Amino acid sequence: MAAKTHKVAIVGVGKIARDQHVPAIERSQSFELAATASRNAEISGTRAYRTLAELLDAEPGITCISLCTPPQARYADARLALKAGRHVMLEKPPGATLSEVHDLVELARSKNVSLYATWHSRHAAAVDAAREWLAGRRIDAIRINWKEDVRYWHPGQEWIWEAGGVGVFDPGINGLSVLTEILPFPIHLASAELSFPENRNTPIAASLRFRAPTNIPITAEFDWLEEGSPLWDIEIDTDGGAMLLREGGARLLIDGKEKASGGDAEYPRLYARFAELIPTGAIEVDLAPMRHVADAFTLGKRVTVAPFHW
Template sequence: MTTPIRIALVGMGKIARDQHVPTIQQDPVFQLVATVSTSGGSVDDLPAFASLEALAASGVAVDAVSLCTPPQVRRAIAHSAIDQGWAVFLEKPPAATVSEAIALRDHARARGTGLFASWHSRHAPAVEPARVWLADRQVLDASIIWAEDVRQWHPGQDWIFEPGGFGVFDPAINALSIATQILPQALFVEGAAIDVPSNRGAAIAADVSLRTAAGAPVHARLDFLQRGRQRWDIAVRTNDGDLLLSDGGAALSINGDSLSVADALHGEYAGLYRRFAEIVPAREVDMDLAPLTLVADIHLVARRTEVDAFDW
């Protein structure tokens, strides 16, 4: 494996420019060598291609790719990248469906190629301290509030409301990725109600009932129309006190007392790329599908309600 790892970005939307580009540029382990985008645009003077096939045919030396496309088209692109022998970093959610993600996992293992289903919120600074504190305690119940304004965080991104675009579950899967990381037992879906705008194909809000394997109830309120203060909070009541993980995993309090954690909310992607740097040379497959499976289960049991049309 070369050092630095030569990496190409596929999909040059907001998340690629806001997170992936600066993280790669600041990490000496990686060298950004090309971009791929159907809408054009690149970074600095790097070679830019309209398709993965064009990149493969160009002769540009590549060791790995990060896929930042909408999930609906990701499986075919990732499959082709694996066929090229390139390690693949998948933005969350890793695929549009569970079966697509499983197929990619199996294909990467068969080809001996690295594959990483990234969950950036698990790398927020307070998540690991929360997991450690909860590990030897009995969870009595928990609540999740994931409420943000889609117009602020995904302005004009119609794909997010198309089938396979996840709607409110695009941000809410971050909450599920944290919950499945910090809670000591597995989570199961008991029921859900989802609201879908009359002119859209994916949910804009949801109310979800879950339960841990040990029987503790977990309630989640998910909202894509939050005004004012945005909320990304997980509260857990235990037999030995209460935990509050807030600001998307950036802040932690125990029994009302704030704990000091590193200010690394915008360093989540640095943690992801540190992990990917291990995966690439080891040709490892790191693909935890628990958050994606929960989203699929929610839709299997949910009562669907049509609500007012949504427009930007």
């Protein structure tokens, strides 16, 4: 087997790293997992460090860093890696604030290294087909329903309830990333209502309303108390029929008939794209989904709801 081109280190060995990043790297033709940095977790058989600073000092041959830490801690590690001349891949959302990410872009540009802000749901199996089907059609209405059970998908993860953890927008931003990828025109937030548990600092549900160049209704409903199977759907009414993008973008149905579908290869596709950026030090940072979330916190009416307990 040919040697892999890039040695990569994962920073933050949590659920998303174990569930998605490690398997994707194992399948990659370009990346070899060379080390990890995490305060309290390791991956068996891989060199482990407590901090990114220790890793960077000890591992000059590692050229790429994949940051899987919660967004509140990501900025400092990203700056450290970029200043050390390493290519950096960011889990979503790419930071705790827009200003942080803009600063990282400038630093990456000055160091001539790649910075990749990932949106994994954009790489779901039917997203490209949905974008192509919508092109040239008149869009009459859009509805996003992105609902799941926080206890199943984020068991015991307190960082999601802390300032900067974005709460229900952690999954909701996936729906926004898909919508901004497939629409042929820009949208912006018009209003929002955010439901905050009385004992938490981030919302557990959100209702959003958007404006578009044409006067069409665009809504998004996010909820973290949906029991059973998650609901990750985008419905779009058009002059050519009703489009339904289901299961986070894995299935495309037109007037109830399936037109495209596929298995989960989102994270392998992220690493394949990262490999394409590295040779030229290219930067790929699209902040459209994160801008909508920031606008929701700016415009949103805050409603206090029942306390949340695990």
